[in-house]
Amino acid sequence: MSMTTPRIDSGKLGELAATPDGRGAETVFAVSDLTVSYSGNVALKGVDLAIQKNFVTAFIGPSGCGKSTFIRCFNRMNDLVPGARVDGEVLYHGRDLYGANVDPVEVRRRIGMVFQKPNPFPKSIYDNIAFGPRILGMKQDIDERVERTLKHAALWDEVKDRLKENALGLSGGQQQRLCIARALAVEPDVILMDEPASALDPISTSRIEDLIHELKNEYTIVIVTHNMQQAARVADKTAFFSVELREDGSGRHGILVEYDQTTKVFTNPTDKRTEDYVTGRFG
Amino acid sequence: MSSAQITDPYDITASSNNLGRRRRIQKLVSFVAILSAALAVALLALVLGTVLFKGLSQIDTAFFTKPAALFGEKGGIADALIGSALIVGMAMIMAVPIAILVAIYIAEYAGPKAASFFRVMLDVLNGVPAIIVGIFIYGLLVVGKGQSAIYGAMALAILMIPMVARATQEILELVPRHLREASLALGVPRWRTVYSIVLPTAIGGILTGVVIAVARVAGETAPLLFTSSITQNQISFDIHNALPTLPVRIFTLSESPSPDDQAAAWAAALVLIAFVLVMNIVAKVIANRKRRSLEGG
Structure with missing residues (x-):
C-alpha cells in the first residue's frame, strides 16, 4: 500500500489507505459512539468505526458480542424490533442515517441485506428477483434485469430453465445466492450479509465467498461471520467485537475491540483480547 | 450347584418391585383414554346416524x-x-x-x-x-x-x-x-x-x-x-x-x-x-x- 495515498480521515474511525485499484477511497459509513439497547438493556456500546467503499468489511467475535445487532443498524432493521433504541451517529456518505427526515424504507433500498438463513419468498425464482424492482417502480425490462442479476449472483446457468419453479425447491446454497441476487436487483450501494454461509455446506460456502470477491468491485460489502477463516479469506478489513461485563454487575454488552486490515488483525493484533480470540484461546 | 437357587441379576424377564401394579395402572389409564375417544366418535356417529336414518328417505x-x-x-x-x-x-x-x-x-x-x-x-x-x-x-x-x-x-x-x-x-x-x-x-x-x-x-x-x-x-x-x-x-x-x-x-x-x-x-x-x-x-x-x-x- 502506497504511503503517499492520503488517508481519508486520520481520526479514530479506523480508515485505511485505499488499495491501488482504488477501492476504499471513500467512506460509506462513519459510525461514532454508537450504542444499541433493547428495552433498556444495552447490547452494544460506544462503537466508532468507518466502512470504506468497495471494501469487504468483516465483523467477527464471540456470541453475544453485538455484531449482528451492529450490522442491523446500517439498514435500520433494528427499527423493526419493539423496544430497540439506537444512540450515537451513523453517517451514510456524510448524511445522518437516523435523521428525522430519513425514511427507513428508502435506506433499505440502498442498503441491501442477506440473512443468515436463506429466506426466499415462497414464489417462483423469477418472482423472487422481480418482486423488489416491480414494487420500487423499476418496471422496464424486468426480464433482462432478472437475467442480469441472476448472472451477477452466479446462479443463472443453474436456474435459467426453471425460472417459473418455486424457489423453495432450490438447494440451500442456491437459495442463498438467489437471496443475494434478489438484493442486487434493486440496485443497492451496500450489501450487508449477516452470517450468509453459516447454514451452508463447505462447497456452497466457497461459492458464496467467490461471489463476494466478484461483487466487491461494484458494491461495498459488510459481512458478519462466526468463521474466522472466512473473514480472513474474504475481508479487506476486520472488526473484532467482544463481550464486556458491566462493572455494576447488571449484565454484559458488546464492544468493538479492534478494527484494522484483516491480515493485521489475524497475524499481529494490537489487543490481547483479539489475539486470544484469533488464536483460539477464547470464544 | 443347585441351579434353582441361582438367580440371574440381569434377568429382564423377571418382575421386580411393583411391576405388576405399574402394568395394571398403565393398562387402566390407556383403556379409559381409548374409551373416552371412542365415546366422542360414537356420539358423532349417533347424531349423524339418527339424522341420516330419519332424513335420508325424505330426500329427493x-x-x-x-x-x-x-x-x-x-x-x-x-x-x-x-x-x-x-x-x-x-x-x-x-x-x-x-x-x-x-x-x-x-x-x-x-x-x-x-x-x-x-x-x-x-x-x-x-x-x-x-x-x-x-x-x-x-x-x-x-x-x-x-x-x-x-x-x-x-x-x-x-x-x-x-x-x-x-x-x-x-x-x-x-x-x-x-x-x-x-x-x-x-x-x-x-x-x-x-x-x-x-x-x-x-x-x-x-x-x-x-x-x-x-x-x-x-x-x-x-x-x-x-x-x-x-x-x-x-x-x-x-x-x-x-x-x-x-x-x-x-x-x-x-x-x-x-x-x-x-x-x-x-x-x-x-x-x-x-x-x-x-x-x-x-x-x-x-x-x-x-x-x-x-x-x-
Whole structure:
C-alpha cells in the first residue's frame, strides 16, 4: 500500500489507505459512539468505526458480542424490533442515517441485506428477483434485469430453465445466492450479509465467498461471520467485537475491540483480547 | 450347584418391585383414554346416524327444487336454501374484510399490549351467545324497521368477525419473520410487505378460517329467529325482507304437529349437517394443499 495515498480521515474511525485499484477511497459509513439497547438493556456500546467503499468489511467475535445487532443498524432493521433504541451517529456518505427526515424504507433500498438463513419468498425464482424492482417502480425490462442479476449472483446457468419453479425447491446454497441476487436487483450501494454461509455446506460456502470477491468491485460489502477463516479469506478489513461485563454487575454488552486490515488483525493484533480470540484461546 | 437357587441379576424377564401394579395402572389409564375417544366418535356417529336414518328417505330432487309446503302437500327447502345462501353470503362479504383487517392490525402493527388486548376482546366477542347478538340487532334495527335478510346477515357477520379474525391473526403470526424481513430489507414498505408476501403466504390458513366460520354460522338459528324468521316460504331473492333459512326452517318444521313436517325437518337437518361436513373437509383440503406449496412441492 502506497504511503503517499492520503488517508481519508486520520481520526479514530479506523480508515485505511485505499488499495491501488482504488477501492476504499471513500467512506460509506462513519459510525461514532454508537450504542444499541433493547428495552433498556444495552447490547452494544460506544462503537466508532468507518466502512470504506468497495471494501469487504468483516465483523467477527464471540456470541453475544453485538455484531449482528451492529450490522442491523446500517439498514435500520433494528427499527423493526419493539423496544430497540439506537444512540450515537451513523453517517451514510456524510448524511445522518437516523435523521428525522430519513425514511427507513428508502435506506433499505440502498442498503441491501442477506440473512443468515436463506429466506426466499415462497414464489417462483423469477418472482423472487422481480418482486423488489416491480414494487420500487423499476418496471422496464424486468426480464433482462432478472437475467442480469441472476448472472451477477452466479446462479443463472443453474436456474435459467426453471425460472417459473418455486424457489423453495432450490438447494440451500442456491437459495442463498438467489437471496443475494434478489438484493442486487434493486440496485443497492451496500450489501450487508449477516452470517450468509453459516447454514451452508463447505462447497456452497466457497461459492458464496467467490461471489463476494466478484461483487466487491461494484458494491461495498459488510459481512458478519462466526468463521474466522472466512473473514480472513474474504475481508479487506476486520472488526473484532467482544463481550464486556458491566462493572455494576447488571449484565454484559458488546464492544468493538479492534478494527484494522484483516491480515493485521489475524497475524499481529494490537489487543490481547483479539489475539486470544484469533488464536483460539477464547470464544 | 443347585441351579434353582441361582438367580440371574440381569434377568429382564423377571418382575421386580411393583411391576405388576405399574402394568395394571398403565393398562387402566390407556383403556379409559381409548374409551373416552371412542365415546366422542360414537356420539358423532349417533347424531349423524339418527339424522341420516330419519332424513335420508325424505330426500329427493323435489326436496331441493320446491319451496315449503302450503297445505298438506309435500314441500321442499329450495326457498330456505336460497335464503341461507344469500344471508350467509352477505354475512361473509360484511365480516371477512373487517376480520382480515383486524387480524392484520393485531399481527402486523399493534404493540404487544394492544395485541393482547384485542385478542382478548375478540375472544370475548366470540363467546357472546348467538341469541344475545340476535337481540342486539333486533333491538337496534328490527324494532321499527321490521325483519330483513340484511339484518340477519349483520347478526351472522358479528358472529363471524371474531372467528375469522382470530384464525387469520394466528395464521399471520405463523408466517416466518424472516420472510417479512426479506421484503422489508429490499426497501418494500410495510403495507406492501403484508399485501404481497404475508397474505399470499397465509392465504390457505385464512381461507380455512373463513370456510369453518361459514360452516358455523350457516347453522346458527337464534340470531335469525329475531331478524329473518317471519317469512312467506316462497322462493325470493328480496334481501330487504325476511328470507327463510335452513336452520329456522328446521326449527319451525320440528315444532309442527304434522308427521310430514317432522320428517321434512330431519331431511333439512341432514342437508345442513352434510353442508357443514363438506365445508370442514374443504377447509382441510385447502390447508393441506397450501402447506405443501409452502414447503416447496
